[in-house]
Amino acid sequence: MDTDxxxxxxxxxxxxxxxxxxxxxxxxxxxxxxxxxxxxATAGALAxxxxxxxxxxxxxxxxxxxxxxxxxxxxxxxxxxxxxxRSLKPVxxxxxxxFVTIETLTHHAYDDFERMIKGDPGAESVYFxxxxxxxxxxxxxxxxxASIHGRGAGEGFGVHICTGPVFVRGAEPGDILxxxxxxxxxxxxxxxxxxxxxxxxxxxxxxxxxxxxLLTEPKPREVITIYEIDATGxxxxxxxxxxxxxxxQTDPFGVVHKIIDYPGVPVDHSTIQKNNDVLKNVRVxxxxxxxxxxxxxxxxxxxxxxPPAYFGGNMDNWRVGKGATMFYPVAVPGGLFSVGDPHASQxxxxxxxxxxxxxxxxxxxxxxxxxxxxxxxVAGLQYPLLETQDEWxxxxxxxxxxxxELGEKAQSAIxxxxxxxxALRDAFRKMRHFLMTTKGLSEDEAISLMSIAVDFGITQVVxxxxxxxxxxxxxxxxxxxx
Amino acid sequence: MDTDxxxxxxxxxxxxxxxxxxxxxxxxxxxxxxxxxxxxATAGALAxxxxxxxxxxxxxxxxxxxxxxxxxxxxxxxxxxxxxxRSLKPVxxxxxxxFVTIETLTHHAYDDFERMIKGDPGAESVYFxxxxxxxxxxxxxxxxxASIHGRGAGEGFGVHICTGPVFVRGAEPGDILxxxxxxxxxxxxxxxxxxxxxxxxxxxxxxxxxxxxLLTEPKPREVITIYEIDATGxxxxxxxxxxxxxxxQTDPFGVVHKIIDYPGVPVDHSTIQKNNDVLKNVRVxxxxxxxxxxxxxxxxxxxxxxPPAYFGGNMDNWRVGKGATMFYPVAVPGGLFSVGDPHASQxxxxxxxxxxxxxxxxxxxxxxxxxxxxxxxVAGLQYPLLETQDEWxxxxxxxxxxxxELGEKAQSAIxxxxxxxxALRDAFRKMRHFLMTTKGLSEDEAISLMSIAVDFGITQVVxxxxxxxxxxxxxxxxxxxx
Numbered sequence: 001m002d003t004d005x006x007x008x009x010x011x012x013x014x015x016x017x018x019x020x021x022x023x024x025x026x027x028x029x030x031x032x033x034x035x036x037x038x039x040x041a042t043a044g045a046l047a048x049x050x051x052x053x054x055x056x057x058x059x060x061x062x063x064x065x066x067x068x069x070x071x072x073x074x075x076x077x078x079x080x081x082x083x084x085x086r087s088l089k090p091v092x093x094x095x096x097x098x099f100v101t102i103e104t105l106t107h108h109a110y111d112d113f114e115r116m117i118k119g120d121p122g123a124e125s126v127y128f129x130x131x132x133x134x135x136x137x138x139x140x141x142x143x144x145x146a147s148i149h150g151r152g153a154g155e156g157f158g159v160h161i162c163t164g165p166v167f168v169r170g171a172e173p174g175d176i177l178x179x180x181x182x183x184x185x186x187x188x189x190x191x192x193x194x195x196x197x198x199x200x201x202x203x204x205x206x207x208x209x210x211x212x213x214l215l216t217e218p219k220p221r222e223v224i225t226i227y228e229i230d231a232t233g234x235x236x237x238x239x240x241x242x243x244x245x246x247x248x249q250t251d252p253f254g255v256v257h258k259i260i261d262y263p264g265v266p267v268d269h270s271t272i273q274k275n276n277d278v279l280k281n282v283r284v285x286x287x288x289x290x291x292x293x294x295x296x297x298x299x300x301x302x303x304x305x306x307p308p309a310y311f312g313g314n315m316d317n318w319r320v321g322k323g324a325t326m327f328y329p330v331a332v333p334g335g336l337f338s339v340g341d342p343h344a345s346q347x348x349x350x351x352x353x354x355x356x357x358x359x360x361x362x363x364x365x366x367x368x369x370x371x372x373x374x375x376x377x378v379a380g381l382q383y384p385l386l387e388t389q390d391e392w393x394x395x396x397x398x399x400x401x402x403x404x405e406l407g408e409k410a411q412s413a414i415x416x417x418x419x420x421x422x423a424l425r426d427a428f429r430k431m432r433h434f435l436m437t438t439k440g441l442s443e444d445e446a447i448s449l450m451s452i453a454v455d456f457g458i459t460q461v462v463x464x465x466x467x468x469x470x471x472x473x474x475x476x477x478x479x480x481x482x
Numbered sequence: 483m484d485t486d487x488x489x490x491x492x493x494x495x496x497x498x499x500x501x502x503x504x505x506x507x508x509x510x511x512x513x514x515x516x517x518x519x520x521x522x523a524t525a526g527a528l529a530x531x532x533x534x535x536x537x538x539x540x541x542x543x544x545x546x547x548x549x550x551x552x553x554x555x556x557x558x559x560x561x562x563x564x565x566x567x568r569s570l571k572p573v574x575x576x577x578x579x580x581f582v583t584i585e586t587l588t589h590h591a592y593d594d595f596e597r598m599i600k601g602d603p604g605a606e607s608v609y610f611x612x613x614x615x616x617x618x619x620x621x622x623x624x625x626x627x628a629s630i631h632g633r634g635a636g637e638g639f640g641v642h643i644c645t646g647p648v649f650v651r652g653a654e655p656g657d658i659l660x661x662x663x664x665x666x667x668x669x670x671x672x673x674x675x676x677x678x679x680x681x682x683x684x685x686x687x688x689x690x691x692x693x694x695x696l697l698t699e700p701k702p703r704e705v706i707t708i709y710e711i712d713a714t715g716x717x718x719x720x721x722x723x724x725x726x727x728x729x730x731q732t733d734p735f736g737v738v739h740k741i742i743d744y745p746g747v748p749v750d751h752s753t754i755q756k757n758n759d760v761l762k763n764v765r766v767x768x769x770x771x772x773x774x775x776x777x778x779x780x781x782x783x784x785x786x787x788x789p790p791a792y793f794g795g796n797m798d799n800w801r802v803g804k805g806a807t808m809f810y811p812v813a814v815p816g817g818l819f820s821v822g823d824p825h826a827s828q829x830x831x832x833x834x835x836x837x838x839x840x841x842x843x844x845x846x847x848x849x850x851x852x853x854x855x856x857x858x859x860v861a862g863l864q865y866p867l868l869e870t871q872d873e874w875x876x877x878x879x880x881x882x883x884x885x886x887e888l889g890e891k892a893q894s895a896i897x898x899x900x901x902x903x904x905a906l907r908d909a910f911r912k913m914r915h916f917l918m919t920t921k922g923l924s925e926d927e928a929i930s931l932m933s934i935a936v937d938f939g940i941t942q943v944v945x946x947x948x949x950x951x952x953x954x955x956x957x958x959x960x961x962x963x964x
Contacts, residue, residue, distance in 0.1 A: 281961045445761050448725070458938045
């Protein structure tokens with residue numbers, strides 16, 4: 001059964017599992033079970049989209065009646081936590097042109113269980129952790145026996161709850177996958193006490209740019225701030241609810257986490273001191289987007305979800321919002337598309353280490369471009385490219401493909417070597433290549449144009465592989481013949 | 483005689499030299515002479531301002547009938563070239579609240595004499611240079627005998643033609659000077675052959691970020707691109723006219739300049755090869771602004787105009803446009819305000835070393851805030867702060883006061899030590915201070931807010947002391963009580 005997106009009615013969205021089920025009968029059960037379990041308050045009915053109305057319209061002409069539309073809930077069976085892998089079994093398969101609505105969960109939800117997990121079957125299934133059972137055991141790309149730091153399975157070498165992967169039929173290395181972000185909606189709180197609201201967490205954490213540079217005591221410290229968002233869509237800004245200082249938390253397996261060193265550790269609110277006098281009257285405009293939007297890299301069997309690179313990943317660019325389109329080079333068969341790290345808002349640089357980490361549901365259309373028919377902006381693309389309504393945004397990194405560049409220990413070395421200077425160098429080279437190939441400019445033309453009309457900004461300095469984005473407005477070429 | 487700004491008629495602007503003349507009879511002659519000589523096609527009549535209509539309105543309530551309005555043309559007697567100095571004799575004195583219209587000349591005008599100098603009495607007087615006479619001899623903060631490199635007087639250690647300084651009566655160290663940019667207009671070409679047009683030059687020069695990282699031969703190379711702007715204001719975009727590769731130029735004193743190592747060297751167009759096939763159909767939106775907008779620093783007798791710092795200077799932020807307001811700490815008596823390095827457009831990072839360097843005329847209102855009555859955003863201000871209609875923009879530098887921080891050889895050391903990482907560190911600290919003092923936030927509140935709502939961008943990486951700006955939207959505090 002196809003879903004008619006043209007009606008704009010989000011409550012008509014249904015899951016068409018047929019194609020995926022044919023390829024893998026077991027998958028149907030996963031999804032069926034997930035749908036029955038429900039995706040929190042959003043199960044079977046996406047939240048209203050008024051909230052993101054400021055983020056532009058979906059591209060016209062992308063909905064056609066013969067496209068499938070798959071609904072992918074977030075459950076313990078549809079997520080992978082803290083890593084990407086070329087060997088992950090896809091949770092769904094689609095054809096080029098199909099739509100996928102994907103629930104994503106923030107990995108900071110346990111900072112406030114009452115507001116971000118309780119009553120939400122999807123979140124409860126993912127976060128389930130008692131002394132006897134941990135629903136999603138691996139969290140990160142580290143060893144399962146936590147033999148390095150003893151933090152927990154996967155060691156928290158990678159932290160993001162990623163929903164997927166989605167296998168795109170026919171996608172092969174060298175192809176380009178286009179991901180159109182049709183819609184983004186906040187995940188309403190499932191706790192009746194907070195009906196109509198959604199919540200997010202901002203952690204000023206040890207990996208933040210500020211951490212060793214604090215003015216006031218106690219130093220150092222990690223601070224969590226909980227933000228409230230209007231899930232009904234009437235309010236386009238977030239407000240702070242309270243904050244608290246992280247104090248050691250003991251996880252259900254008995255490991256003590258003195259700092260925020262492992263994702264999804266339950267925060268026992270009887271141990272913390274809430275400060276409700278926080279950012280009074282400050283309105284934070286929301287910019288809903290996905291911090292992690294990735295294909296699987298080919299270079300390693302299992303890859304930490306934190307450092308972004310050519311395959312996208314944890315780019316943490318707030319421009320990856322409704323109406324935007326991502327383009328990626330496909331590195332492995334099927335592409336293996338995953339989404340996570342949902343943000344209600346973030347500033348360029350993500351200075352303290354996180355954004356407003358807030359569960360969101362996105363609707364995407366996946367369009368495959370085969371390598372023998374590539375042209376225009378996607379020809380020869382070797383990095384994640386973002387197109388918004390008015391701009392092209394190119395992503396530079398300190399190391400564009402750190403997995404290949406930094407040798408066997410790349411996944412630890414990347415945390416020691418980044419700088420904004422290097423990321424600017426990469427962004428410069430990518431923009432030059434883009435202008436010379438896509439727009440047919442000479443090197444001299446490209447360099448002059450970059451200096452007078454391209455804006456370079458600091459995407460993030462907290463994800464191991466630091467990022468600089470280069471923004472060029474499409475209007476520059478509105479009159480161009482090439 | 484006062485000028486009535488309220489009429490909006492720019493052709494009624496006249497020079498009120500009386501206050502300045504009383505303090506310094508000699509100054510009247512300077513200004514009178516300048517007015518007689520004319521300021522190019524703009525003498526006595528500012529160019530239409532339609533061009534910058536997109537840059538917002540001047541702040542309401544800033545014009546009052548009892549304010550003086552001084553017109554300061556750019557001539558060989560009203561400019562200082564390539565340096566700032568606490569000891570410069572002011573070319574005009576004003577009271578707090580007065581208006582000053584200041585002509586500024588690009589130091590790249592001699593890249594195309596026909597389009598940017600010829601027929602313009604002001605530009606001709608400043609650029610005048612024959613084997614017998616050089617109207618403005620010192621260009622830069624280096625030795626007058628050019629004993630270091632032999633480039634010319636001042637050695638080109640500093641390159642910008644700065645108009646001023648303007649002495650603000652009553653300004654003392656510790657005070658804050660507010661500079662409101664009421665209007666910006668391009669300087670129309672004075673050559674009848676190009677009537678109605680204005681021109682600028684972009685030099686992809688040896689100090690650019692790209693210079694040692696070129697793809698195509700010959701390497702390295704410097705390339706000049708000439709851009710055309712519509713001086714009538716009907717078109718809000720620039721277009722490229724032609725480009726050429728720099729070849730050695732012999733100045734009137736016989737010094738050969740193999741690279742662009744001294745400002746204002748006449749380019750002999752019989753020696754260059756013009757390429758007219760450049761950036762066809764590309765429209766560069768204009769962002770008229772002043773790259774250099776400065777007070778005099780106190781730390782040294784003569785200071786290179788290139789590295790920006792706490793006193794402003796060569797910030798190269800395109801947001802310093804019409805409708806914006808700068809705030810500076812006053813470091814020396816009178817403040818000694820100068821403006822130069824006019825740009826028609828620039829991207830964040832100014833990657834190749836320059837913008838569209840294009841002569842402009844600005845109208846400013848100067849408002850003095852005495853140190854014993856400072857409050858709000860300006861209390862304790864120790865860096866150049868920019869306010870636009872919707873944003874506060876704070877300027878971070880690799881070294882916030884390199885003159886004091888880098889010792890006796892600061893003015894050469896600064897060129898060896900900059901990085902974007904350091905500038906981001908400074909911008910972070912300044913934004914934290916701003917939020918904690920101006921908005922009364924705790925450090926934890928400030929850090930969280932910075933991560934979710936402040937955008938950090940790369941201002942420039944070509945001015946010795948690299949810059950990162952931090953942008954926060956005023957609307958965040960629209961509902962705030964503090």
